[in-house]
Amino acid sequence: MTPALIALRAIVLREALRFVRQRGRFISALVRPLIWLLVFAAGFRAALGLSISPPYQTYITYEVYIVPGLCGMILLFNGMQSSLSLVYDREMGSMRLLMTSPLPRWWLLTCRLIASTLISILQVYCFLAIAAVFGIQLPMLGYALVFPALIVAGMMLGALGLALSSLIKQLENFAGVMNFVIFPMFFLSSALYPLWKMAESSRVLHDICAVNPFTHAVELIRFALYAQFNLMAAVWTAVAGLVFLLLALWGYDPARGMIRRKV
């Protein structure tokens, strides 16, 4: 095994061990979307009428509509959680250990990204399994085809978290990120309501939703769950992921980034 792969395996294993130890984190990561699915969606089912639009071929209930958005929610919250743990790591010093490895820094940060994405995907599948128990079943092929979509979406949201973690000075500032990043990103997207529905109420809000990378991540997941490929969403998500990753690499660059101001 090459040194780069040895490091990747160790970083993934460490992240997995940390996740197993933090059962509370796992439960809360599942409870959050389940509350939306079983309580919020049930309440809104009567209020929101959804017409047939791709990838759906028939009328669907609101619960069915928001499942992909809630998968995205898990990835979004986990991406931010992972960045929170990076800020914590930096304050506690273990980030220094990672940064002083002789392996390329971009690779080490990508390893962290892959590790946190894989953990997030595990949680998404747990959520989908529970949703299936409650009667929201998807095409069998969709469960398999959503995996690459979850990787692309998870990497994009994880890269956003990574970029933010390089810009946040202290752990305390993280609450602001939750308010100014997670909530606007989630609510100004197609996770809870289709874009055409949003356009009916406000053109400006619709346009904001349309450029939100989270919207495209959700649509990529939505189409994949029904064994379809949304090229536009895939390109948007991948490009946004690349931009966030470059921003993160800049942030953690020892010569140019923000890290030099904080040691």
Added chain:
Amino acid sequence: MNGLRVHNLSHHYGQKQALKDVCFSVEPGEFCALLGPNGAGKSTLFGLMSRLFTTDRGRIEIAGFDLGKNPRAALAQIGIVFQQQTLDLDLTVRRNLHYFAALHGIGGRDAARRTDAALDRLGMAERAQERARDLNGGHRRRAEIARALLHDPAVLLLDEPTVGLDAASRNGIVTHVHELAAESDLTVLWATHLTDEVWTRDRLVILDRGQVRAEGQVSDVTCGRPLKEVFLQMTGEEAT
């Protein structure tokens, strides 16, 4: 060329100058104490030497590798013990060392062999299976030093490694690292503000307000006077 060389190193935080034209060198097998009061610039110097950040002014050579031009080769030759505790407390000592080995691209049997050797060297073999959380402060530091030696570095950097330790643990670690330098041709740079951690045969760099105030063998710097007195005089700070 081996050892550690720092040439004309300067660094600013905005308008504030943290280091100014810092120059010194440490040969293989030498224990060099970097003595300075709080705020002298020791941590900035360690940040630059471990490439957590960089500066345009000056040069650092580690075991002959220029850290600016060839950072990966230089970093592969450094073992670092940070002032902050960097063990994963929920992992065993062995797992902590394995994780570090992997970050250096060392895996499998080689990692296991090196882990055993490093722990043995620091008298920590019996504690390999204990969780880091269950170790006392002195043993945690030993585990960190063992970890820093895992990849056979040429240069060992320790940033105030005895902070928070009791007198016995402190003495044990100071003695042990001195022996390591003498026995294994290791270049050691030990940052401290405590004069009693410096031995008379050591090399000494006194850093104050970002500048080197004195450099050389301890006996040459002190000229027979107590080190504490010399240090106080040079820095105007209260030493312990």
